Amino acid sequence: MMGGRRLSLDWIGAVPFLGYVALFLFLPTAIIVAGAFASEGGPTLVNFANLSRPYIVSAVINSVILSAVTAVGGAVLGAILTYAIATGNPRGTFRRMVTSACGVLAQFGGVILAFAFIAAIGPASAVYVYFSQHHLDYYASGVWLYDLRGLELVYLYFQIPLMVLIFLPAVDGIKPQWREATESLGGGTWTYWRYVAGPLLAPAFLGSTLLLFANSLSAYATAAALINQGGPILPLQISNAITSEVGLHEPGFAKAQAVVLIVIVAIVSVLYAVLQRRTARWLQ
Amino acid sequence: MTASVETTPRAGVEIRLENLQRRYGAVTALNDLSLTLAAGELVALLGPSGCGKTTALRLLAGLEEADGGRVVIGGQDVTGLPANKRDVGMVFQSYSLFPHMVAWENVAFGLQMRKVGPADRKKRAIEMLDLVGLAGFADRYAVQLSGGQQQRVALARALAIRPKVLLLDEPLSALDAKVRSRLRDEIRRVQLEVGITTLFVTHDQEEALAIADRVGVMNAGHIEQLGPPTLVYTRPATPFVAEFVGLTNRLPGTVKRGVVEVRGTELPLVQADAADGPAIALVRPEAVSIASDGDLAAGPLVGTVIAVAFLGATSRVTVDLGDITVLAQMPTSAAAASPAGTRVRLTLRTDPVLIAREETAAVEH
Helix, strand or coil: CCCHHHCCCHHHHHHHHHHHHHHHHHHHHHHHHHHHCEECCEECCHHHHHHHCHHHHHHHHHHHHHHHHHHHHHHHHHHHHHHHHHHCCCCCHHHHHHHHHHHHHCCCCHHHHHHHHHHHHCCCCHHHHHHHHCCCCCCCCCCHHHCHHHHHHHHHHHHHHHHHHHHHHHHHCCCHHHHHHHHHCCCCHHHHHHHHHHHHHHHHHHHHHHHHHHHHHHCCHHHHHHCCCCCCCHHHHHHHHHCCCCCCCCHHHHHHHHHHHHHHHHHHHHHHHHHHHHHHCCCC | CCCCCCCCCCCCCCEEEEEEEEEECCEEEEEEEEEEECCCCEEEEECCCCCCHHHHHHHHHCCCCCCEEEEEECCEECCCCCHHHCCEEEECCCCCCCCCCEHHHHHHHHHHHCCCCHHHHHHHHHHHHHHCCCHHHCCCEHHHCCHHHHHHHHHHHHHHCCCCEEEEECCCCCCCHHHHHHHHHHHHHHHHHHCCEEEEEECCHHHHHHHCCEEEEEECCEEEEEECHHHHHHCCCCHHHHHHCCCCEEEEEEEECCEEEECCEEEEECCCCCCCEEEEEEECHHHEEEECCCCCCCCCCEEEEEEEEECCCEEEEEEECCCCEEEEEEEHHHHCCCCCCCEEEEEECCCCEEEECCCCCCCCC
């Protein structure tokens, strides 16, 4: 075969992956985007015009706020836990226990997680009954577990362990000699964090936070199980548009909303890539 | 390369470690260690891992606290001061450059801590990089530098703050042999040029002997012998020093009336008051010579050459005497006469020797 020797076959190993991505990422995305512009009468922008409906606007805002709050909260709390693990005994029981637990808990979500919270602290739970009998009625101003505040709490349950899993390698990469070098050069704890550990960990921290944001944004089952009235966040609205109980199926409109989610995730991904590129200059 | 640097040639300061104690739980890392470094002197602490040499350096740096004793730098007692108030420059064993800063920013970091203005600290950083021959690499990140280059930048970083003491914690042990010897000489050149009092910690005897004004051989938390390299090598004070520094033949013999008799040869003793009885004589390979002519009939010092290691100008010949093997070191030209398989007779130079009483590297005082 002419030029056969120049043909590298290394890429063959990537074929299953590329096929998978094409079939389950690019194809659905294309279908969604195309569908968002389609109606029975041909191409249309009406689905996007409908995005200006007040309950959709508020669902987008709520989704972004929920994701941001649980991403930042999860990142901060997770980072503190990560630091505790990383500065402890590398072969200690505490570290092994926490990292194994995080591996499980980061994947613990959906209906089961929602039910766990309902059973543990919901209005019918023994815990709530006990507290309300002792003048500590934490639902006095309404059962917040079933609205956005409840979602924030429940989402943190898997966000914090996920943060530990993805942030730990970065913290482990911090060498004790960097601190000692800082000290011998005249720096203290503050300067170490300000000029050395902070800048070194910042890209990983922000990158992890963006990942948590995307993780939260797309979560559906937990929210669906906890919230049965209305749709305060976008994934629930999309679900409503597809399976409306009052017979108003709006598949095109659902797809337009999905496009909004895709755009938000794309923005996050671009930010993530920019961060990665900055870090790549000094980490290899 | 010309290091046209204003390195403020100044005499270094005297450093005293006085009766330092350090324990880790039940383990005593430093046992009443005292050491004085004269101004501008380079002292190497040499010893096996776990002997306490790194602990001594870390106590001097202020990175660990002593359980007892004092650290005095230039007449000032700094025992209670934290590392960042001690004015010490340090180069670590593992690469410790800040990875997110380029070379000159690393070197300028200590100056930034000292509130030197941006323009001045960059100028000084470039000067220091020039001193270590890396002015052309100022804008490289650590990952873009070789191991030897990283350690040179680390040296420039340590010296940029004009410290009173320079501490080198096995700075060469992560490097390959060729880079190691070149950088070793480079460190010595820079140290002499700056005139800074320096403590160099290493487990590599060749390194210590090559670079230091004085070598302190450490064992089990204290200094066994402190002296110029030639003295430590030619007149080891204890069996431990004799065996740790350089190669040593352990030849069984018998002490009788102030001499040790080894296979028919009487050797004078360093420890003249040693009690009579069996002992191990510690004989340097260069004190063993080979005669390949003359009487090669079976005798206590006649054997067969089993290996010749070519070391350059000298060669090391391994001779099998039947029950033991003996190393002899000699000029390569002399060794050439006795290739492997040759029958040879050994003679022992009658220099005073140290003796050990046990099979292990016993410490005797």
